[in-house]
Amino acid sequence: MLERACHLPGLDPDALDWHRLSFARGDTGPDIAVPVLGPGDIDRLAAHVRDNAAARLRAMPVARIVEAIDAVIVRLLDRQDPYRRKMEQMLPAVTGYDPEMVRLGLTRYLMTFRKPELLRFLAEDFPNPAILDGFQPLPKGGYGKAFGPPLLAHIWAGNVPGLPLWSMVCGLLVKSGTIGKVSSAEPLFAGWFAQVLAEVAPDLAECLAVVWWQGGESAPEQAMLGAADLTLAYGSNTSLAAIAGRMPPGKRLLRFGHKVSFAMIAAVALDPAKVADTARRAARDIARYDQQGCFAPHVVFVERGGRLCPRSFARYLARALDAFGHRFPARALTMAETASFAAWCQQEEFTHDAEVMGDAHGGWTVSFHNAGQGFGPSCLNRSVKVVAVDDLANVPGLVAPFRALLQTVGIAASPDELFRLAGLLGDAGVTRIAALGDMTTPEAGWHHDGRCNLSDLVQITEIDARAPPAADKLAFYDD
C-alpha cells in the first residue's frame, strides 16, 4: 500500500503531485510518496500554521499542550495502534536498521516524552512554566512572559528514526506555529506524529506542517526560511553552513551539527567480575542505530593498571559486539560504506599500527591502539577505536583540539573520578556525561549540545517593576 508522508494542513493532498521515494534495501521496499511542493505551497502552509497558532495555540494553557502530546505518545507506545504498527513495519525497511532494534528503540525513546518527562522538560528551562501562559512575577521585580516565535521552521536529519520529535515538541510547548522539512532518508515519523495529533487534538494539528523537498532544492527552502521567525537546522556541518549562507537578513538560525562522542573506562571497571558487563555496556552504546546517532562513541579510552589490560578489554568488547550483532544484526552496508569501512580498517592497521579485530561480514570492527595514537572519528557502522592510556585525566587534553565537535562522553569510573573527569571534560567542550551503556538514551530535558532547548527559542517580554504602580495612578479606583 502506498504511504503518503508529511502533514499539510490547509492544502488539498489530491491537488498535489506526489513523488515516489525508493528504499531498495530489501527485496521489496516500502512504497512511500512525498508531496512535490513549490514556494507558493510553502507560503500557504506557513501562513496557515502561523494563523492557526495565533488563533488557537497561543491562547492554550501549556498544561493542555502537554496533555495532547502525552496522548499522542501513549498512542505511539501502544503496539496495537495502527500508526505504531506502521512504524514497526516501515521504519526498518526505510532505514535498514534491524526491526527489533527499531521496535525497542522507539519504545525507549517515546517513553521520554510522557507527561511527567514533559513537565520536567519545561521545568528545566522555566522554573515557573506558567510564564508561557501569562505574565509572572520575576525574582528581580516586575513581570515576564515568554513568547515562542510565531512561526518556527525545522530542517531535520534522517540518521536515526524519530529524531524530529525533539524539536517538534519544543515548538509546540513554546506555542509556535511549526513547519518542518523531513529528510529523504527518514521521511515518515514526523508526519505520523502530526497525523496522530490530528486525531487526538485537531486544533493543535492545524498549527503543525510537515513538508519535504529534494535536498538541494532552493526555492521551497527560501520560502520557508523567509516565512519563519526562527529556524532550527540539523545535519552535517557542510549543509548547515550552506543553510546559514542562505538565511534572509535578520532571521535567526540555531544549528545542530554533527558531533563526536566517546567513552572512558577507568582501571577500576576492569576486574574479572566487571569486565564483561563493562564491555557489554560499551557495545550497546556502539551498536545502537549502528552508531549513526551523534551520541554513539567513536573511541573508547581505556586506562592501564586494572586487573585486565586495555588489550584484553578490546577483546571482550569485540565479543560483545559480535553477540549484539546476533541479537540485532547490523544493517547491510552500501557499496560506498563497504569501501570506506575497508579503507578505514587498512588505515588503522597500516598507518596507525593498530590491532584490528573484526568479523568476516563487516558487522563490527574494533581497532586497538596500544600507544595512544589519539582521537578521531571512526567510520561508523559499529567500528570503534580502543585507545590505551596511562591516566584518564590525560584524555581531555587529547580531545580539546576538537572542542567544537565534542558531545557525549560515557564514563565507567568511581564517583569521585566521575566528577573530576566531568570537570576536565566540560572545560574541553564536552556537553554531556553519561554512564557507559546510557550514552544513546539522553534524559528528557537534557541541554542539547549544551544549550537550553526551550528558553533558547523564546523572547521574554518584561513589564518593568515600576509600570504597575504607574498604571495604578490611571485606574478608575485611583483616589
Add this chain to the structure above:
Amino acid sequence: MDFAGKTVLITGAGRGIGAAIAKGFATEGASVAVNYLQDATSASATVDACTVAGGTALAMQADVTDAGDAARLVAATQDAFGKIDVLVHNAFAPYVFSPEKRALFWETDWAAFQAQIDGSVKAAHGMARAVLPDMLARAEGCIINIATNLVERPVVPYHDYTTAKSALVGFSRNLAVELGPLGIRVNLVCPGLVYPTAASRAVKEDLKDALIAQTPLRRIATPADVAGPVLFLASPWAGFMTGQTLYVDGGFVMR
C-alpha cells in the same frame, strides 16, 4: 557435511527453529519434508529457502499429535523421496512463553499438561512408530527430538510445557536403548531461549538481559544456532552417540 541423497523429515518446520533446521539440512544437499500444521505460507517460504540453499523440499501438512496423520505424513514423505533417513521431531503444542502471563501451578489444570504431553510425547511416539518399519528394514536411521534446556534448569516454571519436554527426554533415552541394537540412534537437542520465534516473541528484554548475563557466550540463541548440533547428531560424525542430550544455550546449562 554432505547430506546429498539423504531424506530428512522435520515436524513443525514452517517457521522458527524447525525452519532453520530445514534450511541447514537443505544447505548440505538433503531432501527435506517440511511438516506444518496451519501456516501454509510460512511452510512454502521455508521450502523456497531450502531450494535456494541447494536442497530439495516439499511442504506437508499434518497434525502430528494424531497417529493417523503422522502415519499419513510419513507415507507421503516416503512416496515423495523413497525413504526417511532422519526424523527431527521439533513440533510442540501451541505455547506462548511469557513470564508475566504464564499460568501459575494452581491455575494449571490437567488438560493443559495433557495438551503439552500430546504435542510432545504423543507426537514423538506416533512419529517414531510411523518411521520405524522403514528404518528397521534398512537397519539404519536417526531420530532427533527437540526439547528445551528448561528441563535441566527451569528458570521460568512453565509447568505443562517443561514437564512434557522432560517426559520427551525420558522417552528418547528409552527409545535409544531399544533401538541401538537395531542400528537406529536417538538423541536430543535442548535449546535455551531462542529469539525470535512466534512462541518467544512475548519475552521481555529484562528476562533476555538476565539470561544473557548468566550465559558465557553472552547472547541468546537464534533459530540458526540450533541447526548445527542437529546436523551434527544426524551425521556420521555422531555415529557412536545415542541417548545423548546436547544443550544449545551458550553455556547457560552445563552438564
